[in-house]
Amino acid sequence: MPELPDVEGFRRVLAEHAGEPITAVRVCDAGVLRGVSARRLDEALRGHRFGQPRRHGKWLIAPADGPVLMLHFGMTGSLSWHDADEPRHRHDRVVWGFQDGELRFRDMRKLQGVRLVADEGQAGRTLDDLGPDALDVSREELGALLAGRRGRLKSALTDQTLIAGLGNLLADEICWRARVSPLRNVPDLDDDEVTALYQAMRRVLRDSVRAGRVPPRDTWLTGARDEPEGACPRCGTTLSRRRISGRTTVWCRTCQPK
DNA sequence: TCACGTGTTACCCC
DNA sequence: CGGGGTAACACGTG
Numbered sequence: 340m341p342e343l344p345d346v347e348g349f350r351r352v353l354a355e356h357a358g359e360p361i362t363a364v365r366v367c368d369a370g371v372l373r374g375v376s377a378r379r380l381d382e383a384l385r386g387h388r389f390g391q392p393r394r395h396g397k398w399l400i401a402p403a404d405g406p407v408l409m410l411h412f413g414m415t416g417s418l419s420w421h422d423a424d425e426p427r428h429r430h431d432r433v434v435w436g437f438q439d440g441e442l443r444f445r446d447m448r449k450l451q452g453v454r455l456v457a458d459e460g461q462a463g464r465t466l467d468d469l470g471p472d473a474l475d476v477s478r479e480e481l482g483a484l485l486a487g488r489r490g491r492l493k494s495a496l497t498d499q500t501l502i503a504g505l506g507n508l509l510a511d512e513i514c515w516r517a518r519v520s521p522l523r524n525v526p527d528l529d530d531d532e533v534t535a536l537y538q539a540m541r542r543v544l545r546d547s548v549r550a551g552r553v554p555p556r557d558t559w560l561t562g563a564r565d566e567p568e569g570a571c572p573r574c575g576t577t578l579s580r581r582r583i584s585g586r587t588t589v590w591c592r593t594c595q596p597k
Numbered sequence: 598t599c600a601c602g603t604g605t606t607a608c609c610c611c
Numbered sequence: 612c613g614g615g616g617t618a619a620c621a622c623g624t625g
């Protein structure tokens with residue numbers, strides 16, 4: 340699931356419990372810990388409180404009165420609040436206990452995980468290679484980012500070092516809404532197309548952040564892309580699909596001509 | 598059994 | 612160096 344909108348939802352969950360003392364840290368599966376031991380995670384966080392968490396791209400950053408917790412959810416991670424007596428899920432990997440309940444980092448595939456850095460300086464270094472967060476990009480900045488970029492539009496949109504936060508679903512959704520083929524070469528895009536892409540990005544992000552996910556509505560590409568013979572929600576053309584840089588890309592060859 | 602998946606990184610090639 | 616492609620990581624599903 341996790342692209343920018345999902346992580347923004349997880350940020351909200353954590354934000355609701357900022358300021359409450361962390362009473363316990365339980366590592367159920369150390370396989371998600373990145374560069375930190377279970378012991379160190381516990382020592383650094385127990386008795387501390389999370390400050391206001393923030394998000395950059397697909398990263399959730401939670402300062403904890405000194406150390407900084409950094410979560411990345413890979414393809415299957417999530418963060419949710421539960422009563423302490425609610426049975427744990429099989430894929431709950433790390434749990435932070437509070438007075439009234441607990442936060443659970445759940446992740447089936449363990450492709451990414453939980454980091455802890457000593458301070459904000461190190462947090463900044465961890466995020467150093469990321470481009471600006473997609474929600475912070477202006478029309479002018481998008482144009483500047485794409486200027487001088489070679490290769491396909493799809494690759495550019497999902498390149499976290501260019502723009503942070505857009506994943507496979509969002510990138511396809513944005514191209515579809517903008518009526519621009521994801522196969523187009525970036526240098527060939529004209530100003531109107533970049534403007535259309537920018538407006539599509541804003542609208543898709545706004546609605547997705549509101550939903551906490553890319554909503555699988557039947558008026559969106561995402562609602563049709565997983566069906567074997569999925570049809571374009573706008574014109575009914577059978578959707579095209581093809582792998583680009585290892586990810587399945589879906590588009591409508593009628594609405595988004597090459 | 599095999600292919601596939603909303604992510605990232607290492608590695609090879611041009 | 613910039614891009615393209617693939618494999619690997621881990622695990623569940625069709």
